[in-house]
Amino acid sequence: MTDVSVPEGYRKGPVLLRRGQVPSTTTDQRLLARGEGAEWVHSDPWRVMRIQSEFVEGFGALAEVGPAVSVFGSARTPRDTPEYAMGREIGRGLVEAGYAVMTGGGPGIMEAANRGASEAGGLSVGLGIELPHEQSMNAWVDLGVNFRYFFARKTMFVKYAQGFVVLPGGFGTFDELFESVTLVQTQKVTEFPIVLVGSSYWRGLLDWLSGPVLDAGTISPHDLKLLHVVDDPAEAVHLVREKDAQLQAAEEAARTAIPVDPA
Numbered sequence: 001m002t003d004v005s006v007p008e009g010y011r012k013g014p015v016l017l018r019r020g021q022v023p024s025t026t027t028d029q030r031l032l033a034r035g036e037g038a039e040w041v042h043s044d045p046w047r048v049m050r051i052q053s054e055f056v057e058g059f060g061a062l063a064e065v066g067p068a069v070s071v072f073g074s075a076r077t078p079r080d081t082p083e084y085a086m087g088r089e090i091g092r093g094l095v096e097a098g099y100a101v102m103t104g105g106g107p108g109i110m111e112a113a114n115r116g117a118s119e120a121g122g123l124s125v126g127l128g129i130e131l132p133h134e135q136s137m138n139a140w141v142d143l144g145v146n147f148r149y150f151f152a153r154k155t156m157f158v159k160y161a162q163g164f165v166v167l168p169g170g171f172g173t174f175d176e177l178f179e180s181v182t183l184v185q186t187q188k189v190t191e192f193p194i195v196l197v198g199s200s201y202w203r204g205l206l207d208w209l210s211g212p213v214l215d216a217g218t219i220s221p222h223d224l225k226l227l228h229v230v231d232d233p234a235e236a237v238h239l240v241r242e243k244d245a246q247l248q249a250a251e252e253a254a255r256t257a258i259p260v261d262p263a
Helices: 027-032 044-062 082-096 109-119 150-159 171-185 199-215 233-256
Strands: 010-012 015-017 068-072 100-103 124-129 143-147 164-166 194-197 227-230
Touching: 044 143, 044 150, 068 082, 068 109, 068 171, 082 100, 082 109, 082 233, 100 109, 109 124, 124 150, 143 150, 150 171, 164 171, 171 194, 194 199, 194 233, 199 227, 227 233
Parallel strands: 068 100, 068 164, 100 124, 124 143, 164 194, 194 227
Antiparallel strands: 010 015
């Protein structure tokens, strides 16, 4: 067997380059070169830096928010509808219960919840997203953070929330709902309450989950218990408070538990 000589290679940060992959110029030379175009700002490495900056900015802005609840619902809900009124009442009720209110910062249900929170003198948070067809941050947001990437924004909704309240909405609302259920089901996050408001709106979805989906064995009966359905805004707030208190008590008990001497 003939020994193959392995070239030492060229180090480019953590990357090892050999043979035809070795560049003719160094990274510093390219950084300081004149006359380069702007194509590099659209490259994947640069996107990684933007993603990192979104997490840093989001964590920094929300670190001192305190206990909060994420409220989701349609951006298309008019102000003169019962759903808007419920969103506004829920926002107010959550603040009175000691929570900040986080929404996507847009119009409709999001505006309603932010408005209720702001009118009650609480912290009203909006986590916006860059979209071609949606309005800017609603006027009732006191602390707003805009994101380019959905996954960075979703992380903030989950990381800083003690619960989710979900009012009638479309695909975006469904996306947030099922992601939160999945995180709880797979124990990626501590179990927190997920409250659906409006039984008539959610009935078809729940019938499908408890029927064909459960019958197929793709979910378990316990998974259905992760969703709580109410029609009363006050009951939605009560469920969040009750579950949050239970979780805090369990965490405190775990911290103060005295280890048992195996001897």
